[in-house]
Amino acid sequence: MKKIKRQKMSTDHFGLSTHDITSNLHRYGECILHCNIHISRGIHEFDNDIVLRYACGIANSGGGVLHMKNEDYRSGVCSKDLDIWWSGMEIKLAEMISSDDICNYFDMVGNYDDADLYLFIKSAEHICTIDYHSRLPTDTATHEVSYQSVIKLLQRDESGKPLSALPSIPTNFQYGVTNEYLKQETKQIQFKQLSSRNSRDGKGIPDKIRTLISKYVTAFANHEGGHIYFGIDDDQAAVYGEEMTDQEQERTVKLVQLKMDVMIWGSSSFSAQRGVQWDIHFSPVQSVPHKMNPRVVVVVSVCKFPGGVFSATPDSYYINTKTQTVDCWSFDQWKKAMLNPFRDKPELHGRFIKLPLTVPQAPLVFSLKHTMNSIKAKLFTEKSMKFAQPHHFLTTIDCVDTRSLVCSVVDLFSGGRHLSLFVNCWGLSVPLPSLQKVTCDLFIVSETQGCHLITFATSESNTIWAHTHDVAAHLKYKMVALGGCVSKFGITTHIINVKNFLDVKGDFERRFYPSHFDMSSEKFDNVIDSLIVTMAAYQPVDFTTLNTTTVENILSQDTYFFMLTCDQFQLLFTQQFTKELWVHSPPGAGKTVAAVQFVQELKRRGSQTKEILYLAENELLCSYVRSFKICHVSTRRDFMNASVDTFSDIKNVIVDEAQNFKDRDGDWYSAAEHLTKPHENSSQQTTNSNHLEKHGFFWVFMDYTQKVHKFNAGLPSIIGKNNFMMSEITRNSKEIFEYAQHFMNGPINVEKMSLADNMEELRNLESSPHLGHEYSSGQSVEILKCDKEHLKEKLFQVLSNIIDSGVSVDDLAVLVGSKQDKPEITADVMPLTQKTNHGVEVDTVKEFSGLDRGTIVGVDPKVNPEHADLNKFILSLATRARDKLVIISTSDDVQRKLECDQES
Numbered sequence: 001m002k003k004i005k006r007q008k009m010s011t012d013h014f015g016l017s018t019h020d021i022t023s024n025l026h027r028y029g030e031c032i033l034h035c036n037i038h039i040s041r042g043i044h045e046f047d048n049d050i051v052l053r054y055a056c057g058i059a060n061s062g063g064g065v066l067h068m069k070n071e072d073y074r075s076g077v078c079s080k081d082l083d084i085w086w087s088g089m090e091i092k093l094a095e096m097i098s099s100d101d102i103c104n105y106f107d108m109v110g111n112y113d114d115a116d117l118y119l120f121i122k123s124a125e126h127i128c129t130i131d132y133h134s135r136l137p138t139d140t141a142t143h144e145v146s147y148q149s150v151i152k153l154l155q156r157d158e159s160g161k162p163l164s165a166l167p168s169i170p171t172n173f174q175y176g177v178t179n180e181y182l183k184q185e186t187k188q189i190q191f192k193q194l195s196s197r198n199s200r201d202g203k204g205i206p207d208k209i210r211t212l213i214s215k216y217v218t219a220f221a222n223h224e225g226g227h228i229y230f231g232i233d234d235d236q237a238a239v240y241g242e243e244m245t246d247q248e249q250e251r252t253v254k255l256v257q258l259k260m261d262v263m264i265w266g267s268s269s270f271s272a273q274r275g276v277q278w279d280i281h282f283s284p285v286q287s288v289p290h291k292m293n294p295r296v297v298v299v300v301s302v303c304k305f306p307g308g309v310f311s312a313t314p315d316s317y318y319i320n321t322k323t324q325t326v327d328c329w330s331f332d333q334w335k336k337a338m339l340n341p342f343r344d345k346p347e348l349h350g351r352f353i354k355l356p357l358t359v360p361q362a363p364l365v366f367s368l369k370h371t372m373n374s375i376k377a378k379l380f381t382e383k384s385m386k387f388a389q390p391h392h393f394l395t396t397i398d399c400v401d402t403r404s405l406v407c408s409v410v411d412l413f414s415g416g417r418h419l420s421l422f423v424n425c426w427g428l429s430v431p432l433p434s435l436q437k438v439t440c441d442l443f444i445v446s447e448t449q450g451c452h453l454i455t456f457a458t459s460e461s462n463t464i465w466a467h468t469h470d471v472a473a474h475l476k477y478k479m480v481a482l483g484g485c486v487s488k489f490g491i492t493t494h495i496i497n498v499k500n501f502l503d504v505k506g507d508f509e510r511r512f513y514p515s516h517f518d519m520s521s522e523k524f525d526n527v528i529d530s531l532i533v534t535m536a537a538y539q540p541v542d543f544t545t546l547n548t549t550t551v552e553n554i555l556s557q558d559t560y561f562f563m564l565t566c567d568q569f570q571l572l573f574t575q576q577f578t579k580e581l582w583v584h585s586p587p588g589a590g591k592t593v594a595a596v597q598f599v600q601e602l603k604r605r606g607s608q609t610k611e612i613l614y615l616a617e618n619e620l621l622c623s624y625v626r627s628f629k630i631c632h633v634s635t636r637r638d639f640m641n642a643s644v645d646t647f648s649d650i651k652n653v654i655v656d657e658a659q660n661f662k663d664r665d666g667d668w669y670s671a672a673e674h675l676t677k678p679h680e681n682s683s684q685q686t687t688n689s690n691h692l693e694k695h696g697f698f699w700v701f702m703d704y705t706q707k708v709h710k711f712n713a714g715l716p717s718i719i720g721k722n723n724f725m726m727s728e729i730t731r732n733s734k735e736i737f738e739y740a741q742h743f744m745n746g747p748i749n750v751e752k753m754s755l756a757d758n759m760e761e762l763r764n765l766e767s768s769p770h771l772g773h774e775y776s777s778g779q780s781v782e783i784l785k786c787d788k789e790h791l792k793e794k795l796f797q798v799l800s801n802i803i804d805s806g807v808s809v810d811d812l813a814v815l816v817g818s819k820q821d822k823p824e825i826t827a828d829v830m831p832l833t834q835k836t837n838h839g840v841e842v843d844t845v846k847e848f849s850g851l852d853r854g855t856i857v858g859v860d861p862k863v864n865p866e867h868a869d870l871n872k873f874i875l876s877l878a879t880r881a882r883d884k885l886v887i888i889s890t891s892d893d894v895q896r897k898l899e900c901d902q903e904s
Contacts, residue, residue: 016514018114024512026465029453029472029491031064031319033057033326039085039112040072043092048085051119052092052130057317057326059097059105059124060337060360062480064319064473066119073115082112096128098147107514120514122488123480127337127360130315134308135219137187137226140234142219153222153308154339161304163279166225173297175287178237188226190216191234194242205230205242205298210255213300214311217263217278220302221309230298231285241285241295249282249296256280256300266307268331278302318360321477321551336555337361345560350775351730352562355533357484363546363554365537367563368730368772374566375532376525380417386410388420388442392577402439402456402498409442409454409496412505416447419528423453423471426576426601427535429547430474438464439498441471443491445531447524449508450517451491460495468493482537482546482554483530487523488516536569537561542628543596565772567726568594575724576601579676582721583701586744586769587879588731591701592625592850595654598699599631602652610649611696615639615672617660620843621850625656639672640665650675651696657850658702663714673698705744706879708846708863708872727769731852733777736878736885743875744769777883783898788890792828795859798886799832799840802855807884809838811854815845815877817862825859845877856881860890861898870897 025032033054038046051068058064072081086108094102105124110117132150135142145153167188170179185191194208203211209230220226231241244252257274265272272278278301285295313331320327329337343364344354352366378384388394388410394403410420421428423441430441439456446452453472457464472491479485490513496504511518519527538545540562546554553559564572567585571594575581585591595614602612612631616622619635626633632650639647653672655661661668676696700715707713729737786794795814803809809832816825822842829840845858858877863870874897878885889895 016109016511018110018116018118021109021118021512022116025067026469027493027512028065029451029469029476029493031058031061031473031477032067033064033319034067034069036071037068037117038071039082040075040077041085043085043088051089052096053315053317054326055093055106055119055121056096056128056130056315057319058121059128060317061123061319061321062359062361062477063121063123066121068110068117068119070110070112070115070117073113077112079112092130096130097124098126100125107516109514120490120517123359123486125358125486126341127316127334129334130317132310132314133214133218133312134222134310134314135215137190137219137223139187140185142190142215145222150308151338151342154335155342156306156308158306160277160306161225163225163276163301163303166227166301166303169227169281169283169299169301171283173231173239173241173283173285175240175285175289175295176238177287179232179239182229182232183237185234185237186226188220188224189229190220190226191229191232191237193233193240194230204248205244206248206252206255209252209298209300210259213256213259214263216300217260217302218309218311221265221277221305223304225302225304228300228302230300231295232297239285239297241288241297243293243295244282244298252298253280262312264308264310264313264331265305266309267335272305276303277305333552333555336557340364340555343557343560348560350777351773355484355563357533359481359484359486361481361551361554362484363482363537363549364560365533365563366560368565369774370772371536371563371566371569372529372532375536375569376528378566378570379419379528385414385418385420388422390422390425390574390576392574393422393425393440395577397439399439399498405496405498405501406440406442406456409504410444412508413444413446413449417524418444418446418449419531420444421531423475426572426604427547428475428531429601429604430471431547432467432470432474435464435467437461438467441468443472443475445524445527447519447521450513450519451489451527452494452508453491454494454496456496456498458497458499460497464495465493468495478534478546479527479530481551483533485526485530487526489519489523489527490517532569533563535573536564538564538593538597543593543600545597545600564593564597565590565726565728565730567728568597571724571726572597572601575722578722579695580673580698580722581700582718582723583699583726584723585701585703585726586729587703587706587740587875588729588737588852589726589769590730591703591726592621592656594726595656595699595701596625596628596630598697599654602697603630607652608649611651613639613647613650613653613672613675614656615653615668616656616850617662618657618847618849620847621657624851636661636668637665640668647675652676653696653698655698655700655702657706658700658715659704659707659713660709660846660849661713661715662709663712667714669714669716706849706872706876708868708876710867710869728772729769730772731882732771732879733775733779733883734771734773735777735780736881736883737771739781739885740875740878741769743871743878779884781878782886783895784886784888785895786888786890791860791888791890794888795825795828795857796831798857798888799829802857802884802886803832807855809840812857813841813843813848813853813855813880814857814859815843815848815880816859817845817873819844821860845873845880848880849876852880852882854882855884856886858885858887861887861894862891870894874898 035050035054037048041048054066090102097105105122107120132145134145136145170181194205216228232239260272260278281299282296288295314334316329316334317326337360341358348366353369355365355367388406397403421443423430423443437458442454444452455468472493476491492512534546568590599612609631614625614631614633617636622633622635653676676698816822826842833839861874861877863873
């Protein structure tokens with residue numbers, strides 16, 4: 001790569017010349033649009049308004065650069081021409097962003113005699129619209145709505161008013177006389193006297209009414225409804241009428257009907273009906289002079305209509321990332337995008353906070369209060385900033401010199417806080433085809449030197465520059481449109497030829513953007529926050545992440561995302577290239593969420609569904625994961641009993657809730673581990689270039705505190721294993737967590753770990769389980785005692801009270817101690833099916849392992865002390881509940897244990 005000479009820049013953006021930008025345009029990691037302009041013409045002439053459309057599209061889609069080719073720079077234009085042209089544009093741009101300070105959004109670089117002008121555009125903080133095509137009334141006229149007014153209209157869910165609620169229409173109109181009830185215009189009454197049929201513009205009365213009707217209809221419908229009187233002079237309110245034949249009246253009705261049909265009433269699917277939402281009347285004018293033809297007053301009536309009425313789809317644009325074209329939102333898309341910042345899930349506020357993401361396409365994301373700061377604290381340690389992250393990615397680069405080169409580039413940013421991330425990894429994945437000559441892409445965010453996307457490649461070409469630009473532009477789009485960053489920042493791209501490396505330190509210090517884009521401490525934090533959101537947010541319904549979600553899905557009214565906990569983030573971020581890993585976790589820390597996220601990452605790297613096996617002990621948990629349709633799913637028993645060929649394609653194995661496994665059907669651990677090892681024939685074909693494909697991934701998730709049974713689970717010693725500990729619990733309310741802690745603090749009995757060093761190894765791993773939120777449901781844990789013969793009545797009473805309190809049956813489960821108890825309890829709760837039209841879920845504690853419900857009712861907990869541990873059984877039972885836990889016991893001994901631990 002040729003070394004670019006460093007140039008001295010002034011302290012403001014005017015020191016950045018258009019020549020510099022043009023020669024380095026390929027180095028801007030931005031969405032870049034191009035258009036031709038004529039500064040000697042009006043802003044709406046010669047298609048000059050393409051600037052407004054493109055600027056609107058860029059502002060609504062994460063920001064970028066608009067390159068304007070100045071067609072007049074050799075045509076004798078002067079500075080005044082550019083001033084007049086640009087001042088007109090600024091007025092429209094200010095209206096587009098709702099009169100916010102345009103200096104915060106737009107930076108123009110260029111002079112009247114430059115062949116190219118550049119407009120640097122920051123993302124809008126709400127949807128930009130050039131024309132809303134909607135109005136509101138005043139006492140004398142109508143005016144265009146503002147952004148704030150439109151939001152109120154779109155959010156208005158009150159009932160409309162019928163036409164009968166409007167002021168009465170007079171029955172008598174006298175020529176030249178002001179009607180007693182129509183002396184002046186109001187917010188519900190407007191007058192308009194039209195010219196004769198043979199007016200200068202050549203339009204007849206029907207066409208004039210059709211042309212004028214839109215602004216009055218939207219204005220009245222958006223307020224309190226009203227009447228438009230055509231044929232009354234708006235100066236004196238005198239009646240003169242409109243000269244219309246019967247045929248013209250019929251034509252007027254048809255034209256008004258067509259106009260009403262194309263208007264948007266609340267949604268694109270609604271059609272306004274004459275006589276319901278609107279009507280039209282023709283009232284004859286009395287005492288018309290004999291020399292004149294008969295005249296009528298035309299009255300168009302409109303009711304108050306909720307949800308906003310628009311004469312056309314608002315002119316609002318976005319960049320279609322699939323086609324790279326500037327498209328106009330459909331009305332329904334625009335409405336969702338307008339209301340997007342106001343979406344919420346109030347029921348989640350107890351445990352989580354709603355992230356303040358306000359950009360037009362931002363997702364609705366909920367996080368634990370401290371998650372963002374906790375993740376940042378992990379990312380910005382003195383040790384972590386020394387290396388590109390994730391550090392183990394370097395092992396995938398075969399060439400030692402290239403690895404050293406990457407490290408030396410990271411060293412160039414050692415001053416101040418900085419974060420270096422390999423792009424093609426979990427969290428920052430970019431859906432672009434890989435190039436053979438590209439070794440890796442490195443994204444660096446520096447508090448002192450800004451953002452840089454560096455491609456390490458074996459050569460430099462236009463194709464690789466295009467790749468580098470696309471990666472950077474995609475990253476910025478995600479950080480802004482999905483991560484919610486509204487700060488002005490840019491990404492500068494670089495290519496480093498690993499075969500012919502030249503010193504590029506000065507290249508990283510050059511200014512490519514206007515000075516307003518320079519990095520600051522506050523801006524740095526905003527950029528990092530947006531990065532974390534894009535990496536850590538996932539959809540709770542199917543665990544898809546922001547990286548794999550479409551804008552349409554994000555703007556869906558019922559779509560929301562959770563942030564991974566700090567533990568989950570650290571696991572996936574730091575361990576994503578660890579081939580064999582044991583993940584230890586207390587109940588409620590999100591083992592299954594992390595497991596499924598890792599399966600998704602394996603698929604992103606190219607693994608097929610048939611090559612990944614998710615293995616668990618109970619069928620219910622397997623059914624839950626199977627519903628995502630992302631991998632092969634099997635219980636441990638089915639896995640051991642299957643034929644040899646059933647799992648022949650498996651290369652990666654994820655084991656969940658391993659503490660519940662049994663070795664009764666054979667050595668499941670060795671069998672599962674064997675699947676991840678290379679086959680005999682593949683080992684000969686594998687070379688160093690695809691070292692990662694030699695061995696598959698074998699991750700085991702477990703929680704020894706929930707190991708209820710005392711027999712062997714088939715797990716080897718943790719000595720020599722790669723271990724990771726999660727400790728942050730998010731599932732349970734504070735009341736349930738504090739109760740469960742009494743059963744969590746007992747001694748750790750790891751199977752066949754009697755050696756002191758083995759025990760010490762696990763204790764060194766362990767971190768005290770702690771609650772990740774401060775949510776209290778206000779419902780204390782209920783421990784109820786009853787006789788065996790009254791258990792059915794007691795259970796029925798408890799469930800009835802829970803359901804009557806508003807708890808959904810879908811968020812309720814009854815858990816019993818053994819399979820033998822399940823049929824009887826199922827029969828006992830059957831009568832509730834008639835009450836709720838939905839069966840109450842009944843299962844064993846063991847079979848429900850790994851799952852949860854808002855409310856759990858435990859029935860008669862018991863274990864065989866020779867085979868199981870009662871403390872761990874109660875712990876497993878209690879931690880299935882998120883908000884409410886009720887345990888009914890018929891045993892005095894169990895009752896004393898439950899109550900004693902509760903009191904302590």
